Amino acid sequence: MIRTTFPPVSRASIETLQFNLGRLCNQACLHCHVDASPKAKGALENASASLVQQALDLLARTPEIGTLDITGGAPELNPAFRYLVTEARKLGRRVFVRHNLTVQQEPCQADLPQFFAEHGVTAFCSLPCYSSNNVDNQRGAGVFEASIAGLRRLNAQGFGQAHDLILVFNPAGPNLPPPQAVLEDAYREELLAEHGIVFTSLAVITNMPIHRFARDLERRGHLEDYRELLAASFNADTLEGLMCRRALSLRWDGRLFDCDFNLVQDLALRADDGRELTIADLLQAEQPGELVREAAIAVDSHCFACTAGCGSSCGGALA
Secondary structure, three states: OOOOOOOOOOOOOOEEEEEEEEEOOOOOOOOOOOOEEOOOOHHEEOOOOOHHHHHHHHHHHOOOOOEEEEEEEHHOOOOOOOHHHHHOOOOOOEEEEEOOOOHHOOOOOOOHHHHHOOOOEEEEEEEEOOHHHHHHHHHOOOOHHHHHHHHHHHHOOOOOOOOOOOEEEOOOOOOOOOOHHHHHHHHHHHHHHHOOOOOEEEEEEOEEEEOHHHHHHHHOOOHHHHHHHHHHHHHHHHHHOOOOHHHEEEEEOOOEEEEEEHHHHHOEEEEOOOOEEEHHHHOOOOOOHHHHOOOOOOHHHHHHHHHHHOOOOOOOOOO
């Protein structure tokens, strides 16, 4: 029997602050759940310097949040990005950057690998295949070649050995990812043999049937079939590892969400009285973490993508 409603999810401790700095990106990938592109609407869809400072203030006040997970768009294009990384590391936080590799070719970004290495960043890098055709079809002409060049620069700075380099696989179409361990072995063999590239680990992530990817599926008549596949592949063993149980997501406008997927669906984090919570609310609270823990996790049909098969959320297989 196919489950039609997503089960309630209970919140655990808040260990990660995921900060989406905005929709501005140098790419416009077919699978992008954020609808990121070079056409992002300036300050309306990109975090301000004052919001970045508020995020740092929140980290300073909540020692239980040990990880800052920076995403976008291409977060490196936000003018306050480097300040955010530098100050978060000074606070002793682990910093993840979701990095699309080709942004290194943008003006004033060629030194990103060196900056990442100097600040001990964990690079979480999109490479949806080790084959050029598959990558370029999903992400745009020339993206594979530019991504390989970016990986080589990261390797030259010690990423994949001294520093963590996590690659990210997304299926090209309306399918579940293959087993993570098997695919990781194939990536290691192909990237080393063909390009001399090493990396730390691979994360496989199921595509979300929302925004740009959903529109593409709908045009091709596959959207409902894909949604049914996700629901039919529900795996209760993945629920324990869902990112929404231990993370808090901050949007470029200061509003708070359970995860980056709820963020783009506008499913806001709400207090017990129903009001939407913002970062300003947390900064004014005596115990910010407690205020978040008391808020219910919002779930909807798109959550089946996180629990299908071996599951994924934002960090790879869960079961």
